[in-house]
Amino acid sequence: MDRIGIIGVGELGRALVTGWCEGVADPPLITLSPRGARAAAELAGRYPGVRVGADNQEVADRSDLVVLAVRPQDRAQALAGLRIRDDQVVLSVMAGVTVDEVRELLGTAVPVVRAIPLPAVRERRSVTVTCPAHPAVDALFDRLGGALPVADEATLDVFQTLTSTLTTHYWYLATLTAWAAGQGVPAEDADRYVRGLFQEVGRTLGDGSRSLRQLAGDHETPKGTNERIRTTWFDPRAEALTEALDALRTDLGRPGVDPG
Incomplete structure (x- = not known):
């Protein structure tokens, strides 16, 4: 066209x-x-x-x-x-x-x-x-x-739900930066470091030969610092994230409902 x-x-x-x-x-x-x-x-x-x-x-x-x-x-x-x-x-x-x-x-x-x-x-x-x-x-x-x-549109709504997590990712990075600034690190330095850290994550995602869980495992040492943060912060809340995704997916499937 x-x-x-x-x-x-x-x-x-x-x-x-x-x-x-x-x-x-x-x-x-x-x-x-x-x-x-x-x-x-x-x-x-x-x-x-x-x-x-x-x-x-x-x-x-x-x-x-x-x-x-x-x-x-x-x-x-x-x-x-x-x-x-x-x-x-x-x-x-x-x-x-x-x-x-x-x-x-x-x-x-x-x-x-x-x-x-x-x-x-x-x-x-x-x-x-x-x-x-x-x-x-x-x-x-x-x-x-x-x-x-x-x-079908039901499947499209699943992808629309995934898309709706984008600002959560940015807010996560902003929270990390704010925490570092609260520890006395200059905000500009914290911002620069966090951006560089997760830009590398973006490049790693280009490796389609490894699953997302495998990528996570390859960057994590048993009983190391990455595992500690993940299991303390994410694992107890994984069910809450799944429930939030389920609720949004349900709302997207209702005619006339405008996602915020």
Whole structure:
């Protein structure tokens, strides 16, 4: 699909445009919605194939693939009255909004695909879960690091639940840094060290030949300091984490529930 329209130019919309266009010899033609005017204008100024539509209907009219990237709680207002042609495909990246809800909202029977792209698509190094599989949509995400089609929306909700743990990881790192600063370490030094420590973890994750549990074991000495922190802090709370994931997964499967 060489003509893409994106309705909702927030962080995710900007990441998709950048991934599809930055340094690409033959990028798609992309029309952006005018809401979020500053970001849309900046992208249009950076990439020759990107332009800003007069309104959401023009974005749809100029596109083969219409990407819905508005906040879930804004979907009714942003998409009210939007007309979709029978030859188009709709791609929704709105978390917690089912295919049936999208079709009902737009009054259309065209193919609707849900996806969970992450901001790292701007660097073309992020796997994107899609549902249902669609050759043209999956090919677009293959350009951004790979597509991972899943069989049904229940499975997609499992991956959406995993995605919802991202800020918990950042907060964990922030807590480590704050603890070190509380021990008298300059905050800048603590921040630099923690970032470097976990950037190495990120590089290690690239080794697909070892399972995650094996990676953990390879970095842990029996009765050593890593084992002490893990078994003291994580193990007694693992059940609570599982329960939190189960509860969120259940909520994501309820029509009309917007994840926070």
